[in-house]
Amino acid sequence: MSHEQLGITDEEIAAHTSPGRARLQLLVVGLGALVVSLAQSMLIPVLGELPEVLDTSTSAVGWLLTSTLLVAAVSVPIMGRLGDMFGKRLLLLVAIGSLLAGSLVAAVTSNVALLIAARAIQGASAAAIPLGISLLAGLLPRERVGSGVALISAMLGVGGALGLPLAGFVAEHADFHALFWIMAGASFVAFVGILMLVPESPDRSGGRVDVLGGVLLGAGLVCLMLPLSQSSDWGWGSAKVWILLAGAAVLLVVFGWTQTRVREPLVDLSALSRRPIVLANLASILFGFALFASFIGTAAYVEAPEATGYGFGSSLLVGGLAMLPSGLMMLVLAPVAARLISSRGGPQTLALGAVVVALGFLARITVHEHLWQVIVGSTIIGMGTGIGYAALPSIINAHTPPHELAAANGLNALFRSLGSSLASAIGTSLLAGSVVVLGEVALPSLTAYRELFALCGGASVLAALVALTIPHRAAA
Template identity: 35%
Template sequence: MTDLLTDRRASGRTVAILAFATLAFAAAQTAIVPALGAMAGAFGVSATDVTWTFSTHLIAAAVFTPLMGRLGDMFGRRRLLIVALLFFAIGSVVAAVGPDLAWVVVGRIVQGVGGGIFPLSFGILREAVPPYRVARSVGLLSAISGLGAGLGLVLGGLLTDQVTYRWIFWLGAGAAALSTLAIRLFLPASRVRGGGKVDVPGAAVLALGLAVPLIAIIRSSRWGWADARTLGLLTVGAVTLTAWVLLERRTVHPLVHIPTLARPTVLLTNIATLFVAFGMFGAFVLLPQIAQAPPGTGYGLGADATTAGLLLLPGSVVMLLTGPLSGILGKRFGARHALILGALVTATGLFLLARDFDSRAALLGYSLITFAGIGLALAAMPNLVIEAVPPALTGQATGVNTLIRSVGSSLGAQIAATVTAASALPGALPTTSGYRLAFLLAGIASATAAAIGVLIPGTSAGAIRGFRRSSLRTEPAAPVTSLSDASSDR
């Protein structure tokens, strides 16, 4: 009994520490959004220029998320988690003290290395938490990442309105420093290591293949989706990523093991993730805009940035509750069922918002339904990936899943912005019909994720064990044979 209580306390402490680190990074990703106008005024730059503080961070996080996950598999996840947090802290300080926009952009790029926090945390949970608690803990961490995105919008608006945007970065640096200290003192060293060499060519080609299309997506609301620059960058990105897949298949120690990503469970889960994230960030972008629009539009609430952010807070708390619930449902019925349920609930909330968002009650009530579904779906996706891959590949597999979630979020945000902007008359705000169409598209994306979830193969406990045994026989020699002689971080 004493040993059981000790294990529970240790695993609870691990989850709490990782949850705090995850919350800090997720909040930092979105907290800057309400501050963009204030930063443009402070630096005397255009609104277009200042958006690079958000765009470059997103690109850096997308590039480093799978890379840090792979390095964690190779050299120890606890060690790489500390490295990711240190970069996050350093980048935050650089952005906080930056005398001009260029310094803030550099700081945000360095912050983006912290994107590895997500896959590294999932890998540590798989090592340090008892098997019967892994699904619930992963669900909690996934929900907290969504909660952090919502809290970031609230916090960013509050700090911008009441003090200065620089406090957004100072708080991020402080949270990263506290997380690093707690991990160093209380988390056990990593046991599972995959070995191998760092795939520098693979990382470079992947960085190019991700950065180019993300720039196209981010700039699409200004260039237009049919613009030659947008189409050209998307084409270059697609060709580069295709070349990267071919390169990885021929590399002895690849950055990402492509056959693992091609397995039906992993592949379909990643596709569903793209559509869930599309719907999620469509809601994150649209709801604050509607709340801040003037009442004269017929739908706006005339709220300030802080109040608009607070409208997202109840939904974010609901996500925090439905995330662990998704893990419980997944353990009992299968994670794919939790994904299907979450995507359907999300679609229902978004379709209701497409029908009615003209009152505070409708906006709040239907957003609660939407975020409840998002919490269920977000938690199910990494659990599906974790169940389907051997321990030595957890970091890189969940890193790719997190990367795809970022791409889906970017698509959802930009398409929502494009649709609403297209509905506005010159010099006017978007119309009600524009917002209805944007919510409708986000709902269709979530319903599509549910349909894809139906195609994901079911996994029983026996099937999972059998898959892991077969995976250990078929993975490249270095990542698997080193499992037997894995050592601890020093």
């Protein structure tokens, strides 16, 4: 239901949301988005030490990431649709609450099974970012929507960049449980802030939940994402990989067939098939693919021994700090991106961000003799990421009715995640295919990294070309 159908005008919303209150709402929703993004990357630097700490296998520890990824893939589109139906603020609170609950469980246990379960609970929080974007798009005064949406969207990259140095610091000075206590504290503050300061969006469609569609979509996404996340362990020659991928294709086709035959579908395929939305989601896959190397190609790269021919033998903390300028630039450029979107349109802004990312990868390929050069290249990629992340939701919002915003942004986030998962599967195989052997340790070679950077740079160029074919329309 739209504002007009409810008898609420934009002027009344702006009057209700004073500048001071709008800043507070943006602050608490932004904090929620930041801690959700932190949760997705914070464990990566400490994974290597967890098998010994938890007295378990490396494959079991890998499920601390895989469980979060699988639940996130399922929850993002489903919770987005539920947010459109029953309230974006309500589902945003559910998402942040799941992060809080999962963090508290993980903070008090060293049992690997409970830790995996806790990380799975945390996975549902991934829906917070598209829900926050959609909620603020309907609540903030018109002149603040662009910068607000850009900031929340940028948090996806900012949290990833800030999580690495924070985890590196904790790894050197405290037990890994401290990471979960930090997440629990920050998510509690965000939850209370949203509960107290942010009203519910008036854009709610109501209706019945498509349970069958949810089950089919969830099963299809699990069958799709699981082999992509486990391909490095299982190998592309494993029957499990291809059986699951085939199962995903069947389940998603059946899901699409059911969506055309129910009165209130989980996914509006007619809206999803609109040309601007198709192109925006295609650009999101390519953009997500391109950004895969920005994390693994920086921290692990500078931490590698100098004997590899490229590394600097840095500590976990220094490896994480190498990503810090990248995250800060994403934050700084969010309002700049909002002004670009207002003056040039979302598609051109997205194309600009993708080109900047490609230039960053070009720098990483050609200039890498000194640590500062690697940091500069990573920062350029971060600049393009911040611009691109800000532009994607603006394109979706411009071509989507208000009562479908959360579902549309959730699906767009899912396509971005799919691109990263595809890049992870391909990139991991690429890095494993050309190695430098140091004693008993095999590390990716400089050639492998250059090939990965070239592949991701090419994906960003394709994303720019796709973006330029998207018709421009100002957001409602």
